Amino acid sequence: MDQRLSVVNMVLDAHDREVIEACQRGDADAFRLLFETYKDRVYSIALRYSGNQATAMDIAQETFLKLLSRIADFRGEASFDSWLYRLVVNCCLDHQRRRRRLTPFLDGLLDAVCTSAESALHKLMRSERDQQVQEVVKKLPAEQRIVVVLRYTEGLSYDEIAEVLGCSPGTVASRLNRAHKVLGRRLSHLREVCGGFHG
């Protein structure tokens, strides 16, 4: 199975329709192939959006369960990538909405507990700069944060982001511009320390 996975991963683009159709028929191997192909994308979006590994695992798990239950609805009118991006974006936003129901105090407490639960080794491995960037991104409003993640984690164009979010490319540009201003201001000290981030 693992050998088959590695082979199919390389050629999934050419046969993705076939794999998706097999998955729609309930083929467990096909679902595994889709999972292996898209797991890093889904997890990365969840991680960069939430800024927390445990939360990212919850979101990624929920995304794949939803994929499993909704793939029969995928008709191929949009690309599968866009469809999946929409799924993970909605899971990110849903997760945030659920957390908002907690009082700000409890929300902050949960953040503190989650942060302290990270292993000491992991903390050492994460660079200070990476952590600071992630923390600043995490504080952006949800609508700006998801645009930043799709742009810089996934490298999507304005048009592609607009298709995923169901808004206009102008709206995407506007949200990104506002996010850039906030990020530039809050991370300006890193620019000076790191000599313009080119290190």
Next chain:
Amino acid sequence: MDSHWLEPALERDLARVSAPAELWDRVQLPRQRKSKRPAMRLMWAMAAAGLVLAVLGLRGSRTSLELRSTSPAEIEAWVKVNSGLDLAIAAQPAASVQLLGAHIIPGANPAVEVSYRAAGYDARLVVSKDSGVPARAVHAITHPEWLMKGQRYQLSCADPAGLQAACLLCHPGGGHDVTLN
């Protein structure tokens, strides 16, 4: 704003990462759905468990659910992938039905048990291939076993008062067309 330094920095520091290997296990076994966050989550879980036990009067589930879900579509898809069986739960079950989840019954013949509450009582629907051994009812109060489209069904409920309501899982309108054994 002078932001020529910002975009390369974001591209690098927000770059894609590899998903942890245990993600597949969690997708396969949704009972581990919630992450192992210490302290707060444990406290919430214990409080919630205590509340549920109090409300149900310790009449709760005797089996551990592999999938905890209230979504008919999610349960159907999970059952299909994990057992090959087709469920036909109503997309909008009746108001008196609350889905809890499902688990696979191990054995040579694939079978699945769907757990739910019907009119406030524990109810189970056990589905297996027609070619297999007849499913064993979980509760003493059972609906006669029936066959439909090559699958064998066994419905049971903790209380006679809930048995009729239990049928509403798949037949929210009340009527159904099956072959009784």
